[in-house]
Amino acid sequence: MVQKRSLFRATTESTGALSSAPMMAPVEPSARLLPHLNLSLRSKMLLAFSVLILILGIPYIFLAIPILQYQGQYNRIIDNITAANSINGYIKFAIDAEMWDIIAGKEDFYTADQYAILDDVDAKLAIMRETSTSQRGKLKLRVIQNTMNTLRRDVERVGAQISAGATFDENMVLLERIRWVSELVEEGVQDYMLFEVNRTEQQYRALEAGLQQWIYVSVIGMLVAVAFSIAAALRISRSIYLPIKKLHDVTTTIAREDLEPLVTSDNVDEITELGMSFNIMVGKVRELLAAKMQEQENLKKAELRVLQAQINxxxxxxxxxxxxxxxxxxxxxxxxxxxxxxxxxxxxxxxxxxxxxxxxxxxxxxxxxxxxxxxxxxxxxxxxxxxxxxxxxxxxxxxxxxxxxxxxxxxxxxxxxxxxxxxxxxxxxxx
Structure with a gap:
């Protein structure tokens, strides 16, 4: 908080006579920036601060809502990418190995974990589809779920064939189909991951545009707020200054030459503090933009790694x-x-x-x-x-x-x- 000290020195009069009427200070043109309000000083200050809060607060509220929406969508996309990554590389290896152990006689069909594996993946896909904010993403997940249904039916056919006493070769034919279908599931998951990675870039651009608008509106709102604050300060200071000036004019008529009365006033410069707060806010916004740019760079690298992760x-x-x-x-x-x-x-x-x-x-x-x-x-x-x-x-x-x-x-x-x-x-x- 910056403080300024104003010094007002009373002048002496040598006439020795008291003024019959107090002197009135001239009305400054800048004091007419605000219309005359027949209100108390406290009411004027409350009104000025209320208007100032509205000028600064309303634009931020209207801009904060879409920014929070973009942030929520961005977080849901990241969660879905994480869930999809846990499926990728897991379903094919796990179900293929489990079904081979069953066909080879190492495990019993009814006590093995093939259904637990399928249920785990189905549960993750259901959550991903429910939280997805894109119709295209929901469609891709629906295709993967349909492929999982096909995989489940093929697993059930293996159980039926084993119960019917099918030969090893007959079961191996069905195992090859299961391997092919599980590979389709992983390909679908990889395609969905690429789609969501691309969507994160779109969400980032939307968030970046929202932040830029927020900065522009903040600057405009700040300029309007400063102008209003100056006008309100002039109007309110005039309402304080005039009574003091009247008292000063009366007291100077009775002052002596050897008297040098000194009046001090400690003023608080809110505009300076507001400007400092704005600079801090802009600095934080810049840090946020820099962090988002770095995050976008990391996402691009992640997308590159996904594109390169085609090695089975x-x-x-x-x-x-x-x-x-x-x-x-x-x-x-x-x-x-x-x-x-x-x-x-x-x-x-x-x-x-x-x-x-x-x-x-x-x-x-x-x-x-x-x-x-x-x-x-x-x-x-x-x-x-x-x-x-x-x-x-x-x-x-x-x-x-x-x-x-x-x-x-x-x-x-x-x-x-x-x-x-x-x-x-x-x-x-x-x-």
Whole structure:
């Protein structure tokens, strides 16, 4: 709080006569900024402060409501992304392993945990759908729920076949279908996560726009408040000053030359305090915007990681199983080649945490992936890689090609069982 001290010095008169009437101070033009109100000083101050509160408070209330709504939607989106992430990578691994143990005779169908797994995922999907604020998001979740219903029916069919005494091969056919359906569930969950990550960016932009409007209205409201405060201060100070000035004019007529009466007044500058509060408020708003920008940057990085998280975790398990099988078969040379390819694959996948690598490294990564899959699917898979050497040093987003090659393998060759060739070519644009 800034305090100013005003000094008023009484002047002496040498006439020795008292004035028959007190002197009136002239009315200042600035005092006419507010209309004359026949109110007490206390009432005028209460009225001025009430109007000032309305000027400052109402715009903030109207702007705070949509900002709080955006914040609530943003939090619900983050909660749904977290729930979807707990499903991704869990449902396929858990249900596939559980159903294999049942078919292989390791567990009893009626005491195993397959229904607990399905119920857990269904419960999370139901909560996500209920809290979702987007019709498109609800539709995506409904598709995932329908796929889960199909998966549940297939699990029940396994139980029916086991009860009917079906053969192992018959149950394995149904297990392959369960694996395929569980993979569809995970793909749907990943698609929903990407959709919600994109929505967080939209919500952030809406929140940022709301904050900017809040700042603009705050500035305008502050300017209006300052103008009103000045006018009210002039009007109220005049109502205080005039009676004091009258008393001063009367007392100066009886003052002596050797008397130097000194009147002090401690004033409180509310406008200065208000300006300081506004600066603090703007500083906090800037900090909030900076935090939101950093949060948006983190969300973009999360989106990038989601886009790169297309590697099926079963790829590593299957590769290790293949290595074990080859070691047991004493195929040492092929084991060395496979381990070397796997080492190159994960070396480039990690890439010291970098998100961008050279095109040469990306093609080496795809080549290692296909070399590993060639050993596993040697009877049906062949591949060709042709890349222009002039583009090898250019950079590309890490793991851009591997999901495409994986889709070509699992959806274009594996299901056909008749063999196929995957060709990967790289050329500069316009050549």
């Amino acid at each position: 975790p079963h790829f590593l398990y299957n590769t290790l199983d293949t290595i074990i099988w080859m070691v047991e078969s004493k195929r040492t040379a092929q084991v060395v080649d496979l381990v070397r390819a796997l080492s190159r694959f994960f070396r480039i996948s990690l890439s010291k945490g970098e998100d961008w690598i050279t095109i040469g490294e990306e093609f080496e990564h795809v080549s290692s992936y296909l070399a590993i899959q060639k050993i596993r699917y040697r009877d049906i898979l062949d591949y060709q890689i042709d890349v222009d050497e002039t583009i090898l040093s250019a950079t590309i987003l890490k793991l851009t090609l591997q999901p495409l090659v994986e889709n070509a393998l699992y959806h274009g060759i594996k299901n056909k069982r008749s063999g196929g060739v995957i060709r990967v070519r790289g050329r500069a644009a316009g050549t």
